[in-house]
């Protein structure tokens with residue numbers, strides 16, 4: 427997969443993709459990640475990426491032109507209908523569809539070329555959505571200062587699902603959310619730390635008992651923190 431990130435803060439991404447699974451995936455050529463400065467695609471003297479909103483109101487609006495120029499540079503066209511196959515142009519915006527594990531899976535399975543546009547200011551000129559963008563994505567119900575942290579989250583969640591991105595020591599199949607429950611608690615040595623003991627069941631080698639305990643704890647954690655993950659309504 428090739429990922430192209432469009433941002434007015436390219437420095438923001440300078441080292442985030444150089445660690446762990448993403449770093450390994452880049453070295454193994456499972457993914458290629460390129461960062462582009464949207465300001466480089468402005469054509470005016472002052473290289474402006476924002477302007478005042480038509481109709482008035484607070485805040486500034488991300489201009490359409492540099493974003494159109496950037497996508498045209500990357501894809502040879504800025505018409506959604508003419509994009510190459512397996513291409514998505516995603517706008518990170520609070521107004522988007524909420525990014526969930528199933529969305530990450532869908533993108534990892536279906537996309538060869540992913541363009542991520544990081545929103546900024548009060549919003550992006552709607553003509554970007556009308557002509558360019560195939561998917562609008564939010565990462566959740568909290569206010570960020572821009573799309574950049576969201577782009578990092580989206581890239582991370584997708585890259586680890588690409589074939590062979592995970593080492594043999596980890597498995598995407600066992601992840602929280604794949605099972606529909608939160609993960610069970612983990613312990614490692616020592617068996618007693620500052621007076622705190624590891625649950626006895628984990629030490630006695632009874633694997634049927636251990637499996638039962640883990641399922642019970644996973645259910646307890648899910649009931650406590652994420653009742654919404656269980657299909658039993660709000661009560």
Ligand code: 9D3
Nearest residue numbers: 518519520545564565566569570572573576
């Ligand atoms: C007053 C209305 N706000 C929209 C809900 C203004 C506003 C807040 C935050 C406009 C832009 C932003 C910047 N956020 C993002 O670009 C963003 C975001 C987010 O704030 N939360 C979760 N996911 C995302 S993806 C991009």
